Amino acid sequence: MRVAVIGAGIGGLTAACGLAADGHEVIVYERRDEPGATGAGLTLFGNAFGALDAIGLGDTVREVSSDAISRMRAGQRVPSGDWLVSMPSAMVPTLRSLHRAELHRALTDALPAESLQLGRSAAVASDGQPIVTVDGAEERFDLVVAADGLRSAARARLGVDRGLRYAGYTAWRGVTAAGIDVQDEAGETWGRGRVFGIVPLPDGRVYWFATESTAAGLHAEDEREALRERFGNWHTPIPACIDATPAETVLRHDIYDLARLPAAFAKGRRVLLGDAAHGMTPNLGQGAGQAIEDAATLTLLLRTGDPDTALARYDRLRRTRTTAIWRQSRQIGKIAQASRPVAAGLRDALLRATPPALMGRATQRIQRWTAP
Ligand SMILES: Cc1cc2nc3c(=O)[nH]c(=O)nc-3n(C[C@H](O)[C@H](O)[C@H](O)COP(=O)(O)OP(=O)(O)OC[C@H]3O[C@@H](n4cnc5c(N)ncnc54)[C@H](O)[C@@H]3O)c2cc1C
Structure with missing residues (x-):
């Protein structure tokens, strides 16, 4: 098939790599002059690696990531440093961390060189056809994969956009210039309306993120x-x-996350993938992982024969899985960002009383991906 992918983020690149490796002719349109490499670091759980392995990309991403974080003490602390709960490492054995720029480079290198067209903004047809318009010229494909991110214009052109919702907090991110001794401790620290997260990177530098409940x-x-x-x-x-x-x-x-998820991820031969389909808050660290699952699911389903049946199954499977995670992520965001003293105090007391194994089991369900 001839496939157009709109957007060279993690989702679009993973889908393009999977589809190209299966012999499809893939063109990726990316409006930036460089593939998106900002955004500091990232963690990926076992579900993402299960999906990457299924389309032959697991080792490519393992090479640029590290599992050191999975052996550290991790969980939630209070600003003084006391632990509220620490996750048994057996519960996150496959968690890996990496720099986003390294992930983009690895995926871009895995693509056939002629596939990636940088500096080209693409629009999908709104009349149901798998046609994209680039620089004023229309081109027909057998399938258009819209992976154009949270503020996807394609989602609106498919007629399934239900708007964005401000989550109520802002986020800072950064990577230290040199290595930092984290003393084998990682995870998040929850204060009143503020969170700070520490993620060691493969080279010893630290990717960190911080949030604060505030106006947009x-x-x-x-x-x-x-x-x-x-x-x-x-x-x-x-x-x-x-x-x-x-x-x-x-x-x-x-x-921001999507106010509500689209009623369909596939319309004819046009599909939404990644944040364009299910932009969620970052609280579960699953946005990129779900984009990768989308990409692997689409690639595997298209191996099974009739593309229209494959797209219908993609729509059903991916909406079910991501709706639950999008919802849970939002709920955890509300808890983590609690800013009133009583609410934050209650949250901390509940966390202290929660058996770590129970916390672990809840996240384990998310960390499992089942191939279609
Ligand atoms: C603070 C924070 C921390 C996070 N941490 C994690 C984490 O630890 N683990 C995790 O799994 N997820 C995490 N996420 C979520 C993750 O970053 C996203 O879910 C993921 O990057 C989405 O990838 P994507 O490819 O769908 O979209 P994007 O990365 O947004 O890529 C979309 C691409 O499409 C391009 N584009 C847009 N419009 C057009 C057009 N018309 N034509 C051509 N190109 C176009 C854009 O330039 C962009 O390159 C985090 C998010 C935030 C905000």
């Missing part, structure tokens, strides 16, 4: 200074992570 659209002149004011007296190595990150590299984005 606010920015500080110096975001690193804003972080020092908010997290400077939190436990080690949080202040050191902030200090070791060049100020100009600190990213800040308000967190």
